[in-house]
Amino acid sequence: MISYWEKDIFAQADFIVIGAGIIGLSTAISLRMRHKKAKVLVLERGTFPTGASTRNAGFACFGSLTELAANIKEWGEDTTYTMVEKRKKGLEFLRNRLGSDEACGYEQFGGYELITEQQMPHLEALHNMNTMLTPLFGESPFIDHSAYKQRFGFGDTVAALLYCPYEGQIHSGKTMSSLALYAKQMGVEILYGVNVQSLCSDDKGVDLEVHIAPLHSHSSLRAEVKY
Ligand SMILES: Cc1cc2nc3c(=O)[nH]c(=O)nc-3n(C[C@H](O)[C@H](O)[C@H](O)COP(=O)(O)OP(=O)(O)OC[C@H]3O[C@@H](n4cnc5c(N)ncnc54)[C@H](O)[C@@H]3O)c2cc1C
Structure with missing residues (x-):
């Protein structure tokens, strides 16, 4: 269960990006630049990005x-x-x-x-x-x-x-840390420990079923352009 306040702030956004790797964060930043009033949320299942972006050779x-x-x-x-x-x-x-x-x-x-x-x-x-x-x-x-x-x-x-x-060469850890900081400064919200388990789209948006690791619970989020 997530609270009323948590739901109000975190459970819906205009755009939801899955994964805080280099592609996810870059996409979220670009979306935010193009749609200045939009709420852009990134969901990352790890406690930090745990994919190729922080494990490559650089x-x-x-x-x-x-x-x-x-x-x-x-x-x-x-x-x-x-x-x-x-x-x-x-x-x-x-x-x-x-x-x-x-x-x-x-x-x-x-x-x-x-x-x-x-x-x-x-x-x-x-x-x-x-x-x-x-x-x-x-x-x-x-x-x-x-x-x-x-x-x-x-x-x-x-x-x-x-x-x-x-x-x-780049330092992949520094790059990802700087990119996450830049995304936050741009107003992108990044939630860690949130594993997206299923997606269901309709003609207005997308519903996501997620597991929130720190809360040991499941919840629903929705992406729908409303701004
Ligand atoms: C071993 C290795 C070495 C490489 N070396 C180089 C190199 O030297 N130079 C180079 O340019 N490229 C290199 N690459 C390629 C480069 O790292 C990748 O192309 C790039 O990092 C992909 O970024 P990404 O954001 O798409 O994926 P990732 O960095 O993998 O990000 C995906 C993110 O999504 C999250 N995620 C996945 N599923 C879910 C879900 N259901 N819910 C929530 N979160 C989720 C993951 O935890 C992860 O953090 C290498 C790749 C590998 C594997």
């Missing part, structure tokens, strides 16, 4: 030469270019949204792709790939650093070394 990459070469084979150049563009712009968008690189622990150290002997034919794609991506980065993103092979101690196991200065 690589902020847009795809290596061999990955993108495989993507071009499957989807063609236009789709691959658009995907790289979205990855690049998405990262810039997140960094801008959080206001500083410190907020997400972003560091652009660059990254290397190790090319084995069997993968050497992929190097033939280097020139075309750089030409394709130069409009996006302002210069060739992939640079042949094979000269550094011995310095890094790879010996003969690695046939070539490709460097990309645009690869970086």
